[in-house]
Amino acid sequence: MNARLQGRAIPSRASRSIARSKSHATSEFERIRHNLDGYLVKAVDARKRLLEQAYDPKQLHAWRVGLRRVTATLNSVSRLSDDRLDDVVTHLRACRETTGRCRDIDILAQETLPAFLRECPVIPPPAATMQQAIAELQGQAHAQVVASLKKSSLAIPVQSWRHWAAAVEPPSDQRIRENAAAVIDDRFNVLTRRIAKLNGGRKRLHRLRAAVKKLRYTMELYQHLFPKRAANAWLKQLSDLQAHLGLAHDRLMGRDLVATLPVPESDQDPIKAFRRWARKSAYDASTKMVQSLTQLDKLSHYWSKAS
Template sequence: MEVSMSEGKPPAPVEIELKLLFPPDARVLIERHPVLKAAVLPPQAKHLVTTYYDTPDLALSRTGLSLRVRRTGKDRVQTLKSQGAEDGLASGRGEWEWPVKADTPDLRLLAEIPASVMRSFPAGDVKPVWVSDIHWTAWLLRYESATVELVIDEGVVRADGGEVPVREMELELKEGPVGALYGLALEMQYTLPLRLGVETKAARGYRLLTGALPEAVHVQKPAAGKKTTAQDGFRSVVGACLSALAGNLPAAETGEPEGIHQMRVANRRLRAVLRLFADHLEASVAGVFEDELRRIGRELGEARDRDVFCLETLPATFPDGQSEEWRRLLMDAAMEKRTGAHEQLREELEGPALTALVLSLAAWAEGQPFSGAGASVTEPLSDVAPVLLDKMARRVRRRGRHIDRLSMEELHSLRKALKRLRYSADCCTGLYPHRTVKSWLKHCRHLQALLGEINDAVVSQNLVVAMSEERIELAPAAGALSLWSEKRRRKAIGKLSGAWDEFQDATPFWR
């Protein structure tokens, strides 16, 4: 593999790969799959023992770099990887390799790395921190117009006396369109028990060593310029949202609240972008994706509502030392409900439906998602965005008329429309001056926060009433929480009219 020597020369080689996990008994099924019968070459097998190196305080891992030495028989290869931009479900990372003679890295070779990457490389000695011991089997495939390397990795990652199993299939694009990668994965997932995998072996080693839980990831705003077409803009935004949706799987599966929250945000952003570009998309296809996103969103929403109630609402309603017995009764009952919601969500996330949704949506977006071959396919996003955003803004204005007279259901509809508008506007902020974007977003977020306060209060009241109907001994505590929630709701409603006027007066940045 070529090594980029310095800034100003060709960029670093980038590997584009997609990872899928499989259960212990599925390997034989994978090897029997028809796509492997069309392999260009016979399969290759290797035993790979890879030692990862880091500073004593694990600074490399924290800055998104990975330094390793891999031993294959008598050969040794030193590799440095950098975390790349996650504009799509398939990950792309900078990668540099050198043959070395020893099991320890030769840091002098890192002088060849571009300064833009080496700025993140910490000073100080490095030491071995974890090891992956993997039996690797690879097939080279031609699939549609692409060349793909399919790799099965089975083995363990060891660190600090412990180990975790590794059973994953990686699809690495060697040549051709990235959409073919998703198409191949989707074809195999249709008949095999495969599900999305996002954690690298280095990440698993880091967590095994430190005991850290998986971290939540946020949706990254993709870059958009004046020459970005509407269709390419759509692809880029969908890819960024899918990357965050999948990237939060490890955290959400462990019940980490922020991981569940960010996964729900990614889900909502995907639904918003489907609505934003609805006039350009094949309605029947987009509708299928939106329905499935909404179904999974309900599971995420139930778990998120329980998290907010247990971790935010109850502690604020009953501060330590005040009505401790009531707080304890409600907390015990609420945590039981929360545990059930998390178990139901985990079952959903570990099932095949989410993987099928993500792969099929990615494959569709990378193909020709816009209906027809009209001017909209090649029209600049900067020309299309104002028309699309104006349409969503009109919906918000209609729902917000006479805001001080709206029912709770109508305010909830306004909140959802405003959130869709904000998420849609986020897709296009790179096209406009930061100053005008910042001003409009400030008023949008303030109004959204007040509507969120009202919604949280209503949700809390509904949850506590339902619990007290199941267990009568909770009624006094439920009454106290309902009163607190009602005060919170009224306080937010009192500020709503002024926030609405300020939002209405703010000039949309796209105009």
């Protein structure tokens, strides 16, 4: 871990003086800075609640979304300066990834399993054995994620980001718009390449889902720089696409997770039924995903007209 994240990059008196002299940052840059800071604050607050209160899956989701928004966009902002924040992004991504399995198990227990019990017309007995095994798996995951969060303090990354934002020479509105357009175009091109590589497998689906999230979060961060109607049309369609991708991912992930449950061979029938249902519902979600991609292709590239 480099000096910045070891806490040695403490603002000097000179840098604080420079920050004060640059307090009148451009409104465009200030809004971006404020939004990024807000994402970090939400993640910090969610971590605090998870460590101090009874476990709440919604708080874990808030922690992960706050960090993902930052890791998806911070490098695009820091490239406005010679001082990049790659180390901060790497640290935040590692913090988020340690909690991913718990989030998948929460979704299995609270969303996917209830949907299976509700939608499957005939569930072979004894379904209670499978439900109990999932509940035990969730309890273990909660304990593990709390232990992980205790090691995932955000104090130094937040300090590093705020020092950077205070010390950087505020870019002009024109430079910010050009940078935003270039970043969105990069994200869109990644999305296009991943669409072309879809093969029905979960890994490709996961990579496409990540690309959709990164494009959506980037567009949200910079949406105030572009025509409102055009940006909103993309955000609405990306949200719809993300929902279908998320459902397909959750069903396939749940299918894999139940296959690892320590359930006796005599109690495997409900698990087999669940896995058949999960595969079919993932296929149905993927079909809707393709329809959503078709709608996305009809939208104009508003960012390319903003240079």
